Amino acid sequence: MRTALLQLNVSDDPEANLPRTVQMVQQAVDMGAEFILTPEVTNCVSTSRTHQHDVLHHQDDDPTLAALRDLAKQNDVHILIGSLGLKGDTEDKRLLNRSFLICPRGDIVAQYDKIHMFDVAINNTETFQESAGYQPGNRAVLAKADCGAVGMAICYDMRFPRLADALVTAGAQILTFPAAFSPVTGAAHWHSLLRARAIEGGAWVLAPAQTGTHSSALHKTRDTYGHSLVVDPWGEVVLDAGTAPGIYVFDLDLEKVAEARRRIPSRDNARAFEGP
DSSP, rough: EEEEEEEEEEOHHHHHHHHHHHOOOOOHHHHHHHHEEEEESSSOSSHOOOOOHHHHOOGGGHHHHHHHHHHHHHHHHHEEEEEEEOOSSSSOOOEEEEEEEEEESSSSEEEEOOOSOEEEEEEOEEEEEHHHHHOOOOOOOOEEEEEEEEEEEEEEGOOOHHHHHHHTTTTOEEEEEOBOHHHHHHHHIIIHHHHHHHHHHOEEEEBBBBBBEEEEEEEEEEEEEEOOOETTTTTTTTOTTTTTTTTEEEOTTTTTHHHHHSOOOHHHHOHHHOOO
């Protein structure tokens, strides 16, 4: 299946970001892609929670979601929206970091709320407290569609192998890790973690990413690592997009999942054991 990862450099203005995202999705279709994936927070990268509440929407009113659903239907393709920042519908005032798989009918096949919150102090100048602004999800999601069985995850989730294991146990052939990754931890861990998830699960790992310095007219800018990555079920890096925004196309062969699991049947060899 011809598949495309979109590597984006979005600003903190969702309205300005949308035309470029739509253009890139259409270009991917014109390049023959049947399955198109976008990064985490496709609609808005911002360091200001106040600004996010001013510019983001509820799911039913979100222009990016509506536009990408229309594109999927018009072009008869699957689109994995890595995630959108959205307003929630509960008394909890925090936002949602939600991923969507859209089918060629334009319908939402599945949606997933990021479970693991990025609450870290990387160094003296780079700290994150994602849980202060976003509600964590509490449910793993496996989406079954014509593009394959997709285990949905987001960014920091890649550091928690129990989630990937649960998705593969449920039948995932593909694990998606759309991201807006820190340059510091990206350089140290991005490739290693994604290859590990692919090898452990005997699954394709698809990780479309944000990249570069994200512009903001009023607030502090943010940098992301880029390097959208495709890892095959044997752990080989099939595609590394580097740091340039763009459309990166490859052929996804699901038969490689069965082949890798046949060669190394580690899941069949697993045994129960008592704790230390």
